[in-house]
Amino acid sequence: MQSIRDHLEIILSRLANRAADEKVFMKLYAEAARAAADASDARHKAGVTLGPLDGVIVSIKDLFDVADEATTAGSLMRKTATPALVDATIVSRLRQAGAVILGKTNMTEFAFTAIGDNMHYGTPGNAIDASRIPGGSSSGAGVSVGEGTSEISIGSDTGGSVRIPASLNGVVGFKPTARRVPLAGAFPLSATLDSIGPLARTVAQCAQADAVMAGEAPAALAPIALSGLRIGIPRGVLFGDTETEVMAAFDRCLGKIGQTGADITDISVDDLLAEMRAATKRGSIAAMEGGEVHADWLATGAPVPVDPHVSGPLSRAEAIPAPVYIRAMRRRAALCLAMDERLASVDVLALPTTPVTAPTIVSMAEDAELRDRTEGLLLRNTQVANQFDLCAISLPMPYMILPAGLMLVARHGHDRRLLRIAASVETLLDA
Known part of the structure; x- marks a missing residue:
């Protein structure tokens, strides 16, 4: 069986071969990672383990503090920022769990925008086709897992920044309920909407990383029967302008889920979406x-x-004047309660994560109108979970040439149940 150190060296040598054109990673911790891998191998030999993340190769988005270095958050402006005094809470929890932290991944500047481009540090090419966008803001995270240079990558999600790159790079991405995972030591975009979530190859890996970051004891996801499960399809606004291939893949997934005896029904949320749009118009x-x-x-x-x-x-x-913000936040609180009530009739919502697959990097640079339209589409479905304080996961849909995700969304605080449902759907789609 391959040692963790050997696995790490294969990845490091792959990264060394492209060092002159590295856009996925902002920084590598090669020596620290080697030491962590050796320690994990030694524990393994002694029959000791720190849990399911012991020896797993993990990368972190460039907005998490690592002690004694500036947190650049994808920006040139922060290269001279005061170095962090301590690791971000999630970084120290990952280290304590035995994770081998390989490096920091590239991101869009200040975690803003969904395309995944970075004018300062370059744009990581999509893991499936390097001429295409990676999705953002956790761009390097999506590519790193998709190309196999990390087993798990930790991103942040304010409007879809974990799930958009997961969708476009063909991996799993989980956005927990906001504040489930501590934000201490993560460079902020929005204190209300920011959440920290993992990207990985499997739902189980996402669940393991989420538990560690949330300070819970990792436990296997108990299987959940899909038969009788109530799945709501929010047709309407969230299904407009969906690419034919994405819609076909979604319908195939839905067909498979339906064959298990799950109860699939349409559910309308367009009125709540319109009210949220009105509340945040300014x-x-x-x-x-x-x-x-x-x-x-x-x-x-x-x-x-x-x-x-x-x-x-x-x-x-x-x-924008403060009263506008305060009114928007007050209205949001009421709409979150209304959405929670609406979703009480289903176990999860199912919809495409992104209505489109990844366009080319060149097309986004050359056509400003197309870029704006694409960004709006990439964010449209994912941002609902942030705006209404829900949890959500993106799973790769099978049989697609360019990837897109199937998104499952659950009520605030139903994270573990959502992960269990997602694991059962994943098994079904993989079959």
Whole structure:
């Protein structure tokens, strides 16, 4: 059986061979990773384990603090930031669980935008076709798992930033209920919407990483019968403009799930989506809270080396008066309760994670209108889980040339049950 150190060396040598053109990783911790791999191998020999993540090769998004270094969050502006004093909470929990932390992955600047491009550090090519976008903001995370340079990668999800790259790179991505996993030591975008979640090859790996990060004892996911399970399909706005191939793959998945005896029914949420849109018409919660995070440099009005796709929306949102934000947040609280009530009649919602597959990097750079439209589509379905404080997971849909995900969404706090359902769906789709 291959040792963890041997597995690590294969990955490191693969990364060394492309070092001149590295866009997936921002930083590698080769020596620390070797030491962690050796320690895990020694424990394995002695018949001791720290749990299911012991010896698993993990990468972390470039917005998590690692002691004694600046957290750059995909930005040139933060290269000279004060070094972190301690590891982010999730980083120290992963280390304690025996994870081998390989490095920090690339991301969109300040975790804003869903395309996955970064004008400062380059855009990681999609794991399936390097000429295509990776999806963002956890771009490097999606590519790293998709190409096999990490077994698990930790991202953040404010409007879909874990699930969009998972969908476009053909891997699993889990967004937990917000605040289930501590945000301490994660560079913020939106204190209300930010959540920290894993990308991996399997639901079980995501569940193991989630448990460790949430401070729970990892436990195997007990199988859940799909027969009789109530699955709601939120047809309407969330199904518009869906690519033919994505819709066909979704219908195939639904057909397979239906054959198990699951109870599949249409459920309408369009009225709640319209009310949320109206409540956030002046500015999205992510942009308004992001505007506050970056208020100091935005207020100077001086030219800064920030991607205009990031600085533009942030500066517009920063100028929105406080009463507008407070009203939006009050309305959101009521709408979250209304959505929770609406979802009480089903176990999960099922819909395509992204209505489109990954377009080319060149097309996004050359056509501003197409880029805006694509970004809107990429975020449309995923952001619902953040806006309404739900948990959600994206699973790869089989038989697709370019990947897209099947998204399952559950009520606030139903994370473990969602993971159990997702594991059963995964087994069914893999069969």
